[in-house]
Amino acid sequence: MYKGAQMITTVSEGLVAELRTGFAPKEFHLLRNGFDESIFTGELFEIKQRTAFTVVYHGRLGRFYDLDTYLEIIKMVYKADSSIRFLMVGDLPQSICSNAPPNLEILPAMKLEKLAKVLASCHLGICLLRELPAMKKAFPAKAYDYIGAGLPILAGPSGELADFINNWKMGLTFPVIDPKNIANAIVQLKSGHEDWLDMRANLQEIRNNFGRRKIAREFFTKELFKD
Numbered sequence: 045m046y047k048g049a050q051m052i053t054t055v056s057e058g059l060v061a062e063l064r065t066g067f068a069p070k071e072f073h074l075l076r077n078g079f080d081e082s083i084f085t086g087e088l089f090e091i092k093q094r095t096a097f098t099v100v101y102h103g104r105l106g107r108f109y110d111l112d113t114y115l116e117i118i119k120m121v122y123k124a125d126s127s128i129r130f131l132m133v134g135d136l137p138q139s140i141c142s143n144a145p146p147n148l149e150i151l152p153a154m155k156l157e158k159l160a161k162v163l164a165s166c167h168l169g170i171c172l173l174r175e176l177p178a179m180k181k182a183f184p185a186k187a188y189d190y191i192g193a194g195l196p197i198l199a200g201p202s203g204e205l206a207d208f209i210n211n212w213k214m215g216l217t218f219p220v221i222d223p224k225n226i227a228n229a230i231v232q233l234k235s236g237h238e239d240w241l242d243m244r245a246n247l248q249e250i251r252n253n254f255g256r257r258k259i260a261r262e263f264f265t266k267e268l269f270k271d
Contacts (some may be wrong), residue, residue, distance in 0.1 A: 046067050050071060053072075054072070054074070058182075062181065075260075076254070079188040079192030081255040084193060088193055096128065097127070097234040098166040099131070101186075102132070102186055109174065110172075114172065117227050121230050125231050128147065167195070169196070171190070173201065173205070175220065179203055183204055187199070192251065192254070196215040198217075200221050
């Protein structure tokens with residue numbers, strides 16, 4: 045398919061670089077996913093946030109994620125500050141659904157329109173990948189949903205997603221996945237509310253750069269009509 049194509053796009057810079065080194069010269073371009081502006085609208089910022097400081101994860105816990113790491117962090121946070129809540133939304137393993145820690149709420153997968161409102165009611169989005177070489181160039185779509193909902197992001201380990209979050213100052217990143225460090229950071233963010241407010245204010249200011257339609261328009265203009 046690559047040989048027969050005139051242009052190839054993919055969703056992360058790392059994958060673009062991999063394609064360029066692995067195949068004969070072609071038109072390889074970055075075209076990020078972005079969030080859907082028709083669903084993640086500015087009205088989400090008017091939604092009242094949950095009374096309890098809430099960290100949310102959404103999506104499937106596939107092979108790129110380690111469920112045990114998430115559970116360890118959730119349990120550590122509970123010991124340090126039982127008022128902090130976690131929310132997981134999606135098709136999750138039955139083992140976690142039947143034996144969830146007391147500070148974890150689980151909701152089934154839902155349509156994006158409803159999910160957007162649920163995300164907007166939380167305080168932090170979390171996206172911790174397995175420490176695998178392939179994850180260095182991964183950029184999960186859920187990160188854009190967090191951005192669209194105005195949620196600062198906790199991410200790790202080091203890689204393209206972490207670099208992106210650091211460059212735009214839209215959250216906290218962890219070079220390695222250390223549950224104790226991550227749990228402590230969550231507790232500190234809840235306690236030091238000013239840090240969280242600064243990240244959220246910055247994210248609200250820059251989030252429109254990552255809307256799907258804006259990204260597509262810019263790509264259409266810069267790449268397809270560059271000559």
